[in-house]
Amino acid sequence: MAKITKEAALEYHESGRPGKIEVKPTKAYRTQTDLSLAYSPGVAYPCLEIQEKPDDAYKYTDKGNLVAVISNGTAVLGLGDIGALSGKPVMEGKGLLFKIYGGIDVFDIEVNEKDPEKFCEAVERIAPTFGGINLEDIKAPECFYIEERLKRTLDIPVMHDDQHGTAIISAAGLKNALEVNGKDIKKVRIVVNGAGAAAISCTKLYMAIGAQKENIVMLDSKGVISTERKDLNEQKKFFATNRTDIHTLAEAVVGADVFVGLSKGNVLTQDMVRSMAKDPVIFALANPVPEISYEDAMAARPDVLMSTGRTDYPNQINNVIGFPYIFRGALDVHATAINEEMKLAAVHAIADLAKQPVPDVVNDVYKVNNLKFGRDYFIPKPVDPRLISEVSAAVAKAAIDSGVARKTIDDWEQYKDSLSVLLGQETKLTQKLYATAAAHPQRVVFAEAIHPTMLKAAVQAKSEGICQPILLGNDEVIEKMARQMDLNLDGIEIVNLRHPKEQERRERYARILTEKRQRDGYTFQEANDKMFERNYFGMMMVETGDADAFITGLYTKYSNTIKVVNEVIGIRPEYNHFGTMHIINSPKGTLYIADTLVNENPDTDTLVDISKLAATAVRFFNEKPVISMISHSNFGSSNSDGAQKVRDAVDKMQQLYPDLAIDGEMQINFALNRELRDEQYGFSRLKGKDVNTLVFPNLTSARASYKMLQMLDADVEIIGPIQMGLNKPIHFIDFGASVRDVVNIVAVATIDAYVDKVKTRINNRSI
Numbered sequence: 175m176a177k178i179t180k181e182a183a184l185e186y187h188e189s190g191r192p193g194k195i196e197v198k199p200t201k202a203y204r205t206q207t208d209l210s211l212a213y214s215p216g217v218a219y220p221c222l223e224i225q226e227k228p229d230d231a232y233k234y235t236d237k238g239n240l241v242a243v244i245s246n247g248t249a250v251l252g253l254g255d256i257g258a259l260s261g262k263p264v265m266e267g268k269g270l271l272f273k274i275y276g277g278i279d280v281f282d283i284e285v286n287e288k289d290p291e292k293f294c295e296a297v298e299r300i301a302p303t304f305g306g307i308n309l310e311d312i313k314a315p316e317c318f319y320i321e322e323r324l325k326r327t328l329d330i331p332v333m334h335d336d337q338h339g340t341a342i343i344s345a346a347g348l349k350n351a352l353e354v355n356g357k358d359i360k361k362v363r364i365v366v367n368g369a370g371a372a373a374i375s376c377t378k379l380y381m382a383i384g385a386q387k388e389n390i391v392m393l394d395s396k397g398v399i400s401t402e403r404k405d406l407n408e409q410k411k412f413f414a415t416n417r418t419d420i421h422t423l424a425e426a427v428v429g430a431d432v433f434v435g436l437s438k439g440n441v442l443t444q445d446m447v448r449s450m451a452k453d454p455v456i457f458a459l460a461n462p463v464p465e466i467s468y469e470d471a472m473a474a475r476p477d478v479l480m481s482t483g484r485t486d487y488p489n490q491i492n493n494v495i496g497f498p499y500i501f502r503g504a505l506d507v508h509a510t511a512i513n514e515e516m517k518l519a520a521v522h523a524i525a526d527l528a529k530q531p532v533p534d535v536v537n538d539v540y541k542v543n544n545l546k547f548g549r550d551y552f553i554p555k556p557v558d559p560r561l562i563s564e565v566s567a568a569v570a571k572a573a574i575d576s577g578v579a580r581k582t583i584d585d586w587e588q589y590k591d592s593l594s595v596l597l598g599q600e601t602k603l604t605q606k607l608y609a610t611a612a613a614h615p616q617r618v619v620f621a622e623a624i625h626p627t628m629l630k631a632a633v634q635a636k637s638e639g640i641c642q643p644i645l646l647g648n649d650e651v652i653e654k655m656a657r658q659m660d661l662n663l664d665g666i667e668i669v670n671l672r673h674p675k676e677q678e679r680r681e682r683y684a685r686i687l688t689e690k691r692q693r694d695g696y697t698f699q700e701a702n703d704k705m706f707e708r709n710y711f712g713m714m715m716v717e718t719g720d721a722d723a724f725i726t727g728l729y730t731k732y733s734n735t736i737k738v739v740n741e742v743i744g745i746r747p748e749y750n751h752f753g754t755m756h757i758i759n760s761p762k763g764t765l766y767i768a769d770t771l772v773n774e775n776p777d778t779d780t781l782v783d784i785s786k787l788a789a790t791a792v793r794f795f796n797e798k799p800v801i802s803m804i805s806h807s808n809f810g811s812s813n814s815d816g817a818q819k820v821r822d823a824v825d826k827m828q829q830l831y832p833d834l835a836i837d838g839e840m841q842i843n844f845a846l847n848r849e850l851r852d853e854q855y856g857f858s859r860l861k862g863k864d865v866n867t868l869v870f871p872n873l874t875s876a877r878a879s880y881k882m883l884q885m886l887d888a889d890v891e892i893i894g895p896i897q898m899g900l901n902k903p904i905h906f907i908d909f910g911a912s913v914r915d916v917v918n919i920v921a922v923a924t925i926d927a928y929v930d931k932v933k934t935r936i937n938n939r940s941i
Contacts, residue, residue, distance in 0.1 A: 179660065187263060195270055195282070206760055208738065217768055232305070232508050235304070237304065237305045238305045239277045239505060239763060240278075240303065240305050241281075241505070242281055242283050242297075242300070242303070242307050243269055243272070244285060244310065245261050245264070245265055245284060245285070246312055247259070247284060248311070248312055248313040248316070249313035249317075249336070255313065258284035258285055259284055259286070261284060261311055264310070265284060266282050268282070268308065273562075274887070275494055275556075275562070276499060276566075278501055278502060278505065281304075285314070289314045290320050293320060294324060297328075298327055299329060301740060304330060305331075305504075306505060306512075307324065307331070307332045307333070308501065309336075312334065312535050313371075314370045315409060316704035317334050317337065318374075331501065331504040331505075332512065333501075334371065335373045337372055337374070339493035339500075340375070340376070340459070340491065340493060340617075341372070341375040341376040341495050342500070342517055342521050342524070343375070344376050344434065345383055346524035346525040348383075348455065348528070349383055350525050350528055350552035350553065351455045351489075351552050352432075352455065353552075354547075354548060354549055355455065356453075357431060357453070359385050360386055361389070362431035363390050363430045364385055364389060364391070364430065364433075365393070365430045365433050365434070366390065366391070366436070367393050367403070367423060367433065367435045367441065367465060368435065369393065369409075372436045373436040374413070377390060377413060379517065382517075383518070390413060390415075391420065391430075392413040392415075392903060395437075396425055398417075398422070399413055400414055400418070402418065403406035410460065410636055423442070425450060427442070427447075429451050430454070430456045430820070431448050431450070431453075431454060433447075433450065433455070433457065433465075434457045436460070438460050438463075440894060442465040442466040444470055444471075444473065447474040447475050447478065448475060452477060453477045454478055454479070455479045456479070457481045457482075458471070458480070459481070460483070464484065468482060468484075468487045470482055479552075488550040489551070490553065490556070491551055494556050495524060495593035496520055496524070499520070499566045500566075502562060502566040502569075503516070503568070503571075504516065504568050506581075506589070507573045508581045509573040510580065511578045515572045515573075516572045516573055516578075516703060519568040519569050520565050520569050523565045524561075527561065527564050528554050528566075530843060549758075550616065557609045558604070558609075559594065560594075563593040564590075566593055570589070571583075591623070595663060602699050604692070604759070608640060608919075611636065611829045611920070612640055615640060615641045615924060616722035616924045617704075617721045618641040618642070618722065618920055618927075619644045619715055619926055620646060620689065620725050621727075622646075622708070622726065623645035623668070624648065626659065627724075627728060629645070629656065630659065631920065632645060632920075633662065633666070635920045636666060640921050640924055641723075642665075644667045644669055645668045646671060646708045646712050647670065648670055649670045649673075652668055653668070671711040680702060680705035680706070683701075683705050684705050686714070691741060707738075708726070709738045709739075712726065714742060715900060715901075716903065716904065717742055717743060722900075722903065722931075723902075723904070723920075723923035723924060723926065723927040724903070724923075725919060725920060726905075726906060727908070728907045729909070739752075739900060743900050743902045745900060745901065749783050750779065752900050753768055753771070753772045753773055753783070753787050753897075754768065754769055754771035754772055754896060755787075755896045755898055756876075756896070757892070757893040757896070758770075758880055763864075764797075764866060765867070765868060766797075767867070767869075767879065767880055768787065768788040768793065768869055769784045769873065769876060771873070773873060774872065775872050776819075776871070777822075778826070781871070782827060783828075783899070784869055784898075785803065785827050785828075785836065787899045789801060789831075789836075791898045792866065798835075799883060800835040800860060800863045800864065800865050801834070801865070801867040802837065802838055802860065802865040802868055803837070803838030803839055803840070803871075804838065804841070804842060804845060804870050805871055806843070808840050808854075808855070809839065809840070816871055820871050824839065835860055835863055840855075842868075848862070848863065863888075880892055893918045894919070895907075896919070903923050903927040903930060
């Protein structure tokens with residue numbers, strides 16, 4: 175997990191537009207007619223419709239996609255009672271998670287009121303605005319009363335996520351962990367350390383999935399909650415044990431099968447872990463410091479099944495696996511509540527998802543992501559794109575079956591499909607890239623490590639588990655820069671290619687390159703001189719297997735890089751050219767465009783190669799290519815040389831690949847507007863298909879197109895350039911790329927390198 179500093183956190187929240195969320199219009203507003211429809215006089219009509227039929231608020235307003243995240247700031251994270259206003263960054267953060275994972279709009283509302291009655295009255299008065307209420311960071315025991323009252327008085331879903339979010343995710347994890355260990359939840363002994371809102375809700379849900387009350391021992395800060403004690407509130411009394419032989423945590427865990435910590439860090443010792451039953455399950459959920467560290471638990475008992483609340487260890491209990499999708503399902507059926515049936519449906523959906531094959535970003539043949547249900551993976555990852563469809567659908571169905579839904583869903587497959595595309599490909603694709611790369615991190619060489627952006631990207635990529643970086647450059651300079659920027663280089667290799675100790679390797683690389691290029695006039699001395707250049711040296715590291723992938727181009731001229739890559743790496747034998755692709759992610763979907771870097775003015779044969787490369791690259795990202803070849807003309811409307819070469823390339827591609835969806839030449843508007851294209855050119859091979867791949871007639875048009883989109887639309891994410899057609903994973907960076915841009919390419923390079931290894935193994939076995 176990356177180190178988070180105060181300075182970095184404050185800069186993140188302050189930079190650009192302050193805060194983390196905003197409101198955007200969803201309807202046209204540019205003309206006078208638009209404004210008259212949006213407000214007076216047109217707005218009167220939906221008002222009257224809602225007056226006559228209140229449920230029409232879901233039809234004419236954002237109510238059905240709007241959640242209030244409400245807090246009084248009395249229990250903010252681990253900071254305690256810091257007040258309503260001070261808790262606002264947390265509520266905005268919760269709104270951000272709702273939006274990026276569930277597509278749900280949020281108003282964060284901080285209520286400056288600690289009295290439960292008055293707080294409830296405030297919420298009840300504003301409730302008509304919303305389709306759901308997410309209560310957040312309210313201290314116990316007031317949170318119990320507030321939630322129960324609002325559930326009684328309001329006709330929309332209300333959930334205190336601090337209680338039920340943790341309960342749902344940990345219950346799913348417990349169900350699966352016990353299954354992995356072959357234990358029956360009805361028979362296991364469970365110790366719960368902590369008796370706050372989350373602990374009580376978690377324990378009740380464990381009972382709902384089969385845990386027996388007589389097998390549960392709960393502790394608070396004073397020790398075991400037993401019937402002997404006279405200081406218990408109603409919530410704690412429910413879990414009071416009759417046992418008189420245990421008073422401390424050390425006594426309680428002896429022989430226990432499960433420990434669930436919802437308390438504070440470092441309270442569970444290794445000796446306590448050793449005293450537990452065979453194959454114990456430990457959920458140490460205090461954050462950021464768990465009740466026992468992952469390392470200490472594993473050192474004490476190698477048979478431990480472990481979960482924490484942290485991202486840097488397996489089986490993270492993370493509420494984001496639940497709340498966006500629970501509310502998504504509830505909102506989509508206009509539910510009046512989030513009831514026990516819906517919570518249990520979420521538990522089972524999350525648990526079941528962990529048992530399904532983990533999706534790959536590459537096609538199924540390569541099986542890149544090898545996560546499998548078992549000891550190190552019994553809870554889905556937060557980035558799993560299937561969560562929104564599986565969990566939301568399960569919750570929606572439970573709402574309908576239990577009678578709290580105002581709206582029914584008839585076609586569940588269509589509903590799931592709509593959920594899977596709700597957030598757009600930009601979120602799903604990048605999350606898949608990172609998850610897949612982290613599953614198989616490779617050795618990636620960073621050529622320009624003395625550039626701050628490249629150095630930060632290398633450290634970030636390592637911290638996110640995407641790769642094992644190798645930094646090329648002067649080690650003293652790099653280490654000084656790292657100290658100045660407070661970057662941790664632990665575990666990162668630095669190669670100073672000019673250092674005398676690298677002489678033997680430079681000479682070895684030079685001999686290999688000379689042998690490879692001797693028919694092109696190379697001499698050993700010339701090759702040896704080139705090994706003092708980072709691109710030659712770094713690419714030779716990949717060529718010889720000393721590294722797996724190479725990243726360059728942040729400030730190196732593309733022409734020089736292309737020359738080097740041709741000399742050192744070469745083009746795959748099935749092609750005569752190589753090229754690059756950029757991925758454009760936008761709320762409207764994903765586009766793959768080529769060639770964006772290499773071929774300045776391609777002829778027909780080069781366009782054919784670019785098209786073949788583009789089709790292969792799109793399949794690499796697990797999509798079926800639908801290719802439009804772009805020109806200034808449409809299907810022969812111009813006889814210019816530029817149009818003709820595109821037309822000829824289309825003819826060749828259609829002859830070579832009769833089943834490939836490719837056509838042209840055509841203008842951009844016809845490529846991207848299926849209805850317009852089908853109406854005017856119904857004969858096209860692309861009829862009825864949405865284009866996802868654009869092959870441009872020259873480098874200028876391709877680069878201008880994606881650069882313009884990047885500058886004009888803040889919601890557009892650009893990933894690239896991604897190389898296509900080289901013998902080894904050599905990838906380039908755009909000038910002016912951000913740290914995130916570089917890390918995105920590193921993820922692609924890592925996957926590329928791993929797939930290349932898999933293909934080599936498969937080919938070797940075939941031989």
